[in-house]
Amino acid sequence: MTGISSTPDQTDATSEKLPGMVYRSWFMFVLILVSASVVGERFMMAVMVGPIKAELKLSDTEIGLAKDMAIAIVYIIAVLPLARLADRWSKRKIIALSAGLWSIAVLICGAAKGFWMLLVGRALIGLGEGGYTPASQSWIADHFPLRQRATAMAIFLLGASLGNFLGPAVGGWLTHNYGWREAMFYAFLPGIVLAPIVWFTLRDVRPGLADNVSKADAEVQPFVATVKQLLAIRTLPLLMLSSALNTLITMGLVSWAPAFVERSHGMSAQDAGIQMGGALFLGSVIGHTVGGPLSDWLGRRDLRWYIWMGMLCGAAAMVIAWLALSAPMNLVFPLLGLNMLIGGMSAAPLLAVIAGLAPAHSRSVAVALLMIAINVIGLGLGPVFVGWLSDMLTPAYGQEALGMAMRIVLLVGGPSFVLAWLASRACLGDFDRAGGWSAGKPVAAALH
Template sequence: MTDPETRPLTPPEQLPGMLYRSYFLFIMVLVSASVIGERYMMVVMVEPIRRELQLSDTAIAMVKDMAIAIIYILAIIPLARLADRWSKRKVVAISAVVWSVAVIMCGAAKNFWMLLIGRAGIGLGEGGFTSPSQAWIADLFPVSQRATALSIFLLGASLGNFLGPAIGGWAALEYGWRNALIFASIPGFILAPIVWFTLRDTRSGLADGAPVAPKIPVSFMQTARELMAIKTLPLLILAASLNALLTMGVVSWAPAFMERTHGMPANQAGLQLGSALFVGSVIGHTLGGPLADFLGRRDLRWYIWILTLSGAIATGVGWLILTGPANRVFPLFGLNLLVGGISAAPLMAVVAGLVPARSRSTAIAVLMVAIQVIGLGGGPVFVGWLSDMLRPTYGEESLGMAMRWVLLVGIPSTILSWMASRTCREDFATVGGWGGAAMKHAVAH
């Protein structure tokens, strides 16, 4: 009898055709745009919500950002493990329903607590979508196409970042903020059954040619030990998190910096910043995956070297932003997001390829938690705290000085990613996730 762990792939185990995989990727882009758009739509509704519900700025900050971030961080790892063990398709479809219901709850909110619960529900839905969707893409696209596929997927986030505030602002003006939020729930309700009924679950590791393995329950602690034993992974996660800290520490305070340093009104700075970041991120996400796949065919370390170069270049561009004239600031912010966008898809592709297929969603969840806590959460808070500490010495210039200091994290970020590149080929070979003859040839050289 053939051992089930070593038997070759049978015809039903073949990868689906490119037509289906293209359709799958298109749907994932739409789902991503839906959740990101619904998350960021509230940024243009702050004032009418604050006035009607009589909320303080602190309360608005809690419902707008903190509620989503906390629930996202708490939910993403358990939901990733559920997706690895059960069904990525079902977790993604249910998550779309969850965040759509949550958006309706926000639109119907009569007080702070109902609004807070609704925003937390959006974080829960986003936490259930992020890791399974990326792991699902890794299961469907082999290593030579994976970063390109993830680049296309990331365009959904860029689209959501742009359309959410743009359409939300128009709809809130025309129909009121409550109706605008209720309208925003419609795409998720349409996409959930499309995911459930038209997409198919894919066996973990199928695109890598991994053999069928029995599903043996593995505890979280055992999975965590397994992931942390991969030398490259902790280095890469920490490097990416520091990169995010640098980027968000500068971007999140950009309008205030322009107002204090260059005398530009915050609303004008916000509009120019949003346009620059959208263009930069779209170009970066579009170029990053194909570039990594092209260079990675010559040397797998390029997938990590791109992150190394990204950290170094972002540090230099950040210095030019903070020390140059006002007319250069926003083009340079666009360049900064372009550089960061180029490294995003290669980073995801490496994390998906470094770990056993059964743990992909969990590994991506750990990466996302680290980026959320250190980068998206820690960056803005650290800059604000440092600015307060420096205010007695520098006055209104303290914010710019604090933003300059945060650029220093680009140094350890660059060093850590370079260290990760020194061990990655051995780790790739061990897990066998970047498989076949091409992988063996790359490791041998």
Template sequence: MKPSPTLTAPEAGDAPLDENPVLPSMRYRGWFLFVMMLVSMSVVGERYMMAVMVGPIKADLGLSDTQIGLAKDLAVTIVYILAVIPLARLADRWSKRKIVAIAAATWSVAVLLCGQARSFFPLLLGRAAIGLGEGGFTPPSQSWIADLFPMKQRATALAVFLLGTSLGHLSGPALGGWLTSEYGWRNAMMLAAIPGFILVPIVLFTLRDVPAGLADGRAHHKPQTEPFMATLKAIMAVRTLPLLILGAALTTLLTMGLVSWTPAYMERSFGMSARDAGLGMGGALFLGSVIGHSIGGPIADFLGRRDLRWYVWIQVFSALGATTIAFVMLNGPGTSVFPLLGLNMLVGGLSAAPLMAIISGLAPVHARSVAVAVLMVTINIIGLGGGPLFVGVLSDLLAPTYGKESLGMAMRAVLLVGIPAAGLSFWASMICLKDFAASGAWDTTRKTPVALH
């Protein structure tokens, strides 16, 4: 029998794709995943490095705390939310490779602009452009991974990819703080832009586009051009997806409600200094998220070979486990808070890679990037936006009754969100098998042809 032609590595990825392509070799896919992890580390690090530059920037530019808050967080988040779905639509129709490279160039230039800012508005513009670059990177990167790794490997591949996020959360503030102390905040930003510029040609010239759905045996060579609402309707018609997306958003609301207020909780309830609280929380978040993200994907792939519902059951376990650990944390001594917060992040992080695998595996092949974008927008609005705000507002309302303990009471109240989050995931587990079967991509025993090079 004549062997299927392989995907050759065109210099720019613009050559016509083979009619009957096979997966690139594992060696190439390992390199691809390593590069994607580095790109993810780059954007996350550059987004969060400003957190350790607030003092010098505020003094140099004469900014208020409100202006710092707008530039540091809100500008990035708003532009990300506005840009991520249109850019995901473009990624489903065009070259994922080119979009990822352009996104990396965008946030690298944006960091340079921030470093050259002499007033508030150039700084705000630069931070907004970081959100634009991040919005262009997240959906195509995850859908690209789904195109290259079959379901039995996908959660593990996504777990490796998520290591970039954890490393970015560590390296951004750590290197940013060191560079700022040694060379000043402007030079620190100039130096921080270098990795992104190095990664752009690596993405362009060593990676290649493949047909959407290749790893699932559903390769689509021609992108569909249906209207956005039709695409969104097709995604929401997969009944498992809206349940898991909303459940993930509620879980994020709980997590961010805890994480964003834990240092203040330690200061008010246990008299801990801001320095010690920051160090304790940083270590807990890093270790917990790295371990949780690293093992969640392989566990899901291992158990999923026995029963596909494990990909969803992990969401239930993660939500209930994280809620229980947080309850113990908030009702125990101060010495146990950060160890338990780390454990909370570990258990909560188990669900990240399996969730991303489900989203990309059940969404229509031509709408994978959009499905990821819908997930990220929902998480950002409900979870990242709602969690810290909910706890803050409730703490103010409870202050007349509970005094300095009002914050702890508000953080306990947010734990109630874990119940509907777990309930939505359990509901999804009862109906997901039909969606798995309908997708045609979840036969974890199916052999996928792989190229030798």
């Protein structure tokens, strides 16, 4: 197929021919927009805290629970069973329904009369994310062979970068001009428009087709057997833990950077937010754009480059972060942007390896396990760990305690580097058993 399917009835999950590049370009474009929608809707509340807190008379604790914790808890609980469903059912339908769900959830938040209604709305956003993340990444792997997969993942990640920028930026403008409730209503529109576009113009592709895996070998296995099989692939748990530790460092830096420059350099919160947003957006976009194609190019010469790139980028990012924490005020955010650029180059290769080593029938579950590790260790512990260290160090370091705590967290990069190195030693054997590719062509998979 070289065009866009016009009706859902034309969806053919059993087709033995990959869709043409025109269709796959449209497929990637739609997924970028959907990613921008969910990420933007999640993070736009960060610029609405003041008016929401004042109108609903909420405490900082209640704001924190609704803004972040509700999404994180529901996501962690829901992502694995929803990933399992994605491997057994239609990824197209799951993503379309997820987009509709998080859009309705934003509408519920906009209509909230108190804490509990706001909490329910935010929790439903987490449920929608839990359905979308594993299904989308697995769906991309269904469409692109290994030699193109990191590039495809890099393109996909641009949607998250766009959402990270547009959510707070557009949300802040709408809140300032129309109020937070009206801003929530406008945020409801993108997902509710994109849901039918996904449902009616995209189609499922048989898992394993891009890797020359037969239909019989791609049949879904029992859940416990699936998880055991994934964890038996030595590279996967090593990479998942390494990535979770890297995320712990990243979130420890990003979540505390504005407070760091305010305490250590006297910068205003408004200036810190603007500078950090621009630096992180540019850094992540460039890093994702470069990282995918570069890893695919290097990976054609040696598959270990998919992991070596993450190792080297992680080490370089830690050095740059250390320099940022010791630099003059005018260099802090440029260096943090460079940190995000270098670190972001490893994201697409990571996703490509996870999708490339996981059996075709359990790719969504593999992505879900990665997301659980990242959310529990990285997103959950990173900011809290830095805050706790800062409190412990305050009697000795005063206003500089936060900066010292952020430097200490960078030491986690050591274990992360070692885990990635161990993964690189195991990956060639795992790629041989999983199929991988030879001379640029995917081969039949023994593990799948």
